[in-house]
Amino acid sequence: MTPLALYTAAGVGLFAVGLWGVVARGHLFWKVLGINVMGGGIFLILLAAPPRLDPAQADPVPQAMVLTGIVVAVAATAVALGMALRVAARTGLPFLEEDAGDPGSGGGADERGRE
Amino acid sequence: MAAAELLLALALGAPVLLILGWPLVRLRPWTVRLAPWGAAPALLLALVYLADPSIAPAVEAPGVFLGLQLSLDPLGGALLLLTALLWVAAGAYAWWYHHDDPARDRFFGLFLLTMAGNLGLVLAGDVLTFYLSFAAMTFAAYGLVVHRQDDEALRAGRVYIIMALVGEVAILFGLFALGAAGGGLLAFGPELAEAWSRLAGEPGVFPPPEGLEGAYPWVAGLLLAGFAVKAGLAPLHLWLPLAHPVAPTAASALLSGVMIKAGLLGWLRMLPDDLAVPTLAAAVVAIGAATAFYGVLMGLAQDDPKTVLAYSSVSQMGYMAVGTGIILLAPELAPLALTAVVFYALHNGVAKGALFLSVGVGDRLPGRSSTGGDSRGKSHRAEPGHPRRHAGLHRGWLWALRLGIALPALALAGAPFTSGAFAKGALKDALGELGGTWYAVLDPLLLVAAVGTTLLLARFMATLEARIEQTHPDPSTSSPWGLALPWGALVGVGLAAPLWLPVAFPPLDGAAVPSLLQDLTAATLPVLAGLAVAWAVVRRPGLLGSIRKIRVPAGDLLIPVEALVRRVAVPGRTAANQAAWALRRGALRIRTFAESRIEAVARRDPRLMRSPLLGSLLLALVLFLVFALV
């Protein structure tokens, strides 16, 4: 198993775990965390990218990408956490599902029936 | 433009121009005042033409309508004379008759329109002008028929207009076919004849136009039937006995005197000289004869004098149909038969007009100058022929009326030395020339019908007497000179008819003018026989038993027809309504169902927002795409 395959498999695994965290868990913190885990998985794949010019030298592009990605991820996490706090403050609960929870509430579907 | 042409244009133009003033409030009084004289130029034209038929005026106005053509030929000239004469007489009559009528303005407006149509169709030089005028006359006359505006008049009007429409439609069908065969507009004469021959086609030489193969008998038949409605040929006469009695007297006179002759003119103008369908021609003769008979029978069973007269018209038109049929059946007899028919038309028109006008005179007979005897008169009213009858009426007027009725009545009956004998003789000649079975069957039949005619006119006099009796508890005080003069003039013209008839329609080549003295007995006998029967009925009531009490409602066959229509129309409409509702309900049900389905699905939309579902959707989509892409 080449390192690339290994890293890729691990990265995809992490990505999947992260995705699971985002979609399966209602708590917003989990969601934010999940997104970060997804990002981590991707960075793992990038790190193992094959050298392009000189087989002995790592390709600098993926490294740069990972670095940039981390910066972006931090920023996104900050924004997301800030907004999650605001959600908690406004609705009293750090969840999204309550809004969209039961079918027939929250959506426009039943507005006619309700009003 | 020569003077004759100018006069020709004016003959039709006068009523038309007068009509134009009618809608304008300022001009209307003038229009109405001049309306009775609208036909005067036409009368003048007729006289001028008769004085010198060689002028043969013709006017063409290509821009007007689809190309208006007016012209005069001997046939037209003769009928123009009758038409103009009757319109002038009836106009003058109507002026007095409707003097105090609140709807007078409307009457004269329609009067003018009808007049324009009637004159137009006589003067028409082409098919469409004829049709235009014919239609104008037909529809304007509706207004005259329903003038009284009561239920009876409206019913009569309804029957009139429905039948007239059916007739128009039949005529129009024929015209379409002729137009298509002849390439558009057709002038009477050679152009029309050519259209007919193209329609007939000629085996091996040239086929009829595409789509019109075999249309010839239909076209001829529909034209015949269409004009037969106007002419009142049984069984298409249904409107006639209804419309004539309810129309104002002057209008009845015109309807019976000239307008129904438009049907006759239509036959003569439109149909080909040699109808290639002998059965049809034979049918015309047969139906004509039957109508002559039928009209008499039905007329005898009437109580209203105008209805009696109307049936008499039906019967008389039967004679003219026989003449027309002879022309169609045997083209070589055309000169003779045409003379007979035209004579018949002219004589009948004048006489019938005079008779109708007499009814109005009877309605307005003045009272006696000395009063008294009122109560006595009333007590004896029930007895027919009682000397005290009509007490309270001016005796002189009464007898003048009786005389004025007797003269045209005798003419109609065909008494010797009258125009009737003249016309009948001509017809008999034509029939004789035709010979064969036709002559053998028809001659005696018509003889019997002539007896009937006399009887019918006797019946008319009797019913008129009764009417005068009924409508005059309080006779008017003024003398009806305004009515009597035009009426008298017509009676006079009718009396003189034997003199002017040959001038009005110089017999065509090969036709001998029948002598007045020809066949004196044949003319006298039916009249005498009829009078005898009439006398018997009046004097010996038991003789005919209950037959003389038989009454047929005016319009005879119309009654079952109306019942039938009612029986079909009502359920038909109900069924159609029900079907429409069922369809609507079905559509609604489908719509409700579809809406509820969509609603049920759409309610699930917010679920797509829920995270677990969203996650699986994302993954499924990726897998799907990968699958699709690889």
Added chain:
Amino acid sequence: MTPVLDWEILPLLVVLSSFVPGVWIMFLQEEQKGLRTTLNMVGAVAKVLLVGLMLQGVGAGAAYEWRLQVLPGLELSLIGDALALLFVTLSAVLWLVTTVYAIGYLEDSPNRTRFFSFFSLCVTATTGLAMAGDLFTFVIFYEALTWATYPLVVHRGTPEAIQAGRLYLIYTLTAGAALVLGAVWFQVEAGTVAFAPGGVLDMAAVEGAPVRYFSLFLVLLAGVSVKAAFFPVHGWLPIAMVAPAPVSALLHAVAVVKAGAFGVTRLLHSLFGIEVAWEMGAAGMVAGLAAFTIIYGSIRALAQDDLKRLLAFSTVSQLSYIALGVAFLTPMAQAGGLVHLVHQGIMKITLFFCAGVLAQTLEVKKVSQMAGVARRLPLTMLAFSVAALGMIGIPPVAGFLSKWYLGVGALDAGAPWVIPVLLASSLLNAAYFLPVIRTAYFDEPDPDRWTDRGHSRRFEADWRLVVPTVITALLALLSGLFGGIPWSPLGWAELIVDRRIL
């Protein structure tokens, strides 16, 4: 004779002559009555004058054409040829009289600014559509017409009006969608959407794929037939009767339904070509459909008591005469169909004007209330009678000429089955129009059923209502009476057929 003006921009000016006032009025205040009326009248008169110039020019042999490219291969093009002018003249003249009528009719009612604005836009769309030089332009104005008329249909704002407007939109918009689809398809098949005399399709191509071309025809026909009120899709027309009388008049005589009928003409003649259309059976189908609609509309009209509904069903029937005529190959039938475009217009607008006078002056809306109204409104009922008799086809009113040309032309074309249809329709027309005339003239007046709103000194009603009515009635009479002269509608229709620009 040379054209007085041969500006290429003339067709555009004709369109703008109502567009500019329309848009301008939209921004006026309700109380700016004087300016509004002035704009209306100036626009209407200018349009008539411009059209007159074009008529003269086309009569002298000129052709007007204005183009603006929208896309490569698609352009807005306005052409002023004889056929376009037949329709444009009709709309320009009738717009003028209807404007006068509408000013009188809507006296003191609310929302007049909106009304007159869309009124002008409606005519703009109609003239644009009439002069459209290709299907693309036609589609644009066809749809614009829908939107310009909708506010007029719902003008009253009552729930009934809104419902009617809804139905109107459902019908016309669906049809519009079909028309767009068909137009695109046509472009793909034929490579062009330009109208051309004799059509743009190649007979051989059509014969190669008859089913495809027939489907194409059906889609396009579906697009135009809704406005032409052919049988299964006529339902909107009687319901749209809730609109004020001038709107109904315009809708029925000039704008919407005529757009449909004109569309059928263009479809058969300028796109497919009538020979091709016959060959593929499309023209025969149109003729059959039209014939059925003629009878159907008349039968439905029989049962109506509401005067405007009666007139609406009558329109359904009469309109199909146009399609019937132009579907045939013979010049006479085509001239008959084309001229009915004008004849039906002037007769039907008269009838609607009369209905409006009755409603406005006496609040009479039903036939059963009309007993004796002729005594109160003699001129109006005279006009009504003239127009109604014309509808029945009684000479010398214009309607007869159409019928005569149609009948003879159809026989020429070897289609005798048309004759019974024409005649039955005449009978049915008589069956529903004559009772109206009878009751107006010969029944005893029942003033309890009227609410007389008084009248002006000189006329039986507001002169702005009576004068247009009389004018259109006269037009109907005169164009029949003088059908033989070259400048009559019939003469012009024959010119179109003779010049082979159909």
Added chain:
Amino acid sequence: MILDPVHWTTLAVMGPLLAGLLAMEGRPRAIRLGLVLGMGASVSATAGLWTTVVREGPLRHPLGGWGMPLGIELYADGLSVLMLAMTALVGSAVSLYATAYFGDISQRRVRDSPAGRGARFFAPLWLLLWGSLNGIYLSGDIFNLYVLLEIMGLSAAAMVTLAVTSKATVAGMRYLVISLVGSMFFLLGVALLYTVGGTLSLERLAQLELSGPLPAVALALMTVGMAAKTALFPIHGWLPPAHAAAPAPASAILSALVVKGSFYIMLRLWVHVFGGGAREGLLVLGILGATAVIWGSIMALRQLSLKRLIAYSTVAQLGYLFVMFPLLFPAGGGWSPDAWSGGLYHALSHAVAKAAMFLAAGSMTYAVARDDIRAISGIAHRLPMTFLAFGLGGLSLAGIPPSGGFVAKWLLLRSAVEQGGWGWAVLITVGGLLTLAYVLMVLRYAVDQTEEPPEFRDVPRRMEWAAMGLAIAALLLGIRATETLSLLEAGGIVPWR
């Protein structure tokens, strides 16, 4: 050197970003200046690029002089310029509108109110978003796209929450989560592509003509990520609440522009990089788009909230953009220029019309202080111009002639008919009718005069005119399309593969 046309690209990206920084300062004057500068930069850069691209064809700008593989390259072709122009046009109108919508924040009362928050933060966020959008359109490599996508996503989500309701907060949060997940999918795709192709340049990737399972997986991941951001059915659920809850100018931006950003990336990938991919993949997109057209319209018909209705309409209209995919590459091979022009023209006219509608809807809800169709009854008489703007926008959306939507529909239809794609043709037609249905539903309430709205606030003229201007633009797009469409052809239609 500094006058080199390539610097228009720099200006387009950096101008709004810097202006955003300026606006962040918070004082009214800074906000106004920022907006003016950002607008000016975008508009002038767009104009400059337009003329350049038309004259000289596609433009490349290696930033700092370093080209691929390591450097960042900006790239402008007809498509980019069209998107820039769309953004500039809509953005300018919305900016104008926003200055009135959020009130004059120099007034103390306004500044302290919750709405004042919106007034302070709208301009910086919007300028940031504008810069990132312009960047996306000009970006020449996929990683850059990711970064700009993130900027776009973050600022867009934040804009939703400018409305202080809990609904808006929750909707914004959900939007953010979806957006981030979408970005992650995209980034995973980028990583995979790089491992396979060893380059980030769109152009270079295209030249590699990648095939095989791994690029397919990468494309699928990127597509799904972008589809989530573009709210393609069935991942559209987040859009209606977010767009409906946002303040009106933000809704206009989100619906008209933001979704187009991710759509643009998808288009580039499918058309330019993968040259159509596989027919089946295109069909999947097309079918999802078709479903979106129907579904979104039906949902729009069921809404009682005005803005929610418009938001669902966005879902439906975006469907057309996906229907474009299978049409672009006809079954028999080849390329359909009609679908290309039509689809992009639809994107353009949708942006203009939808923005007009949202702005008009904003004015209406502003006037009656409620977002309810029934509450706007009779508004046509109070705000005739706004009503007209809404109507014209709606009709353009539905493809009623003469409007931009009509031209777009005509071209799309022509493409469908040419290929014998009758299903697509019928869908486009029916979709137009459904659009009319919900637009008319609103108009009907607006003209209803049976009940007067209880409270009514005067609407600043600037708001009315901004909406009207866009509506008129939507109309004009239909009268003259030649120039815009010829722009798309500048330098060849499919330049790379």
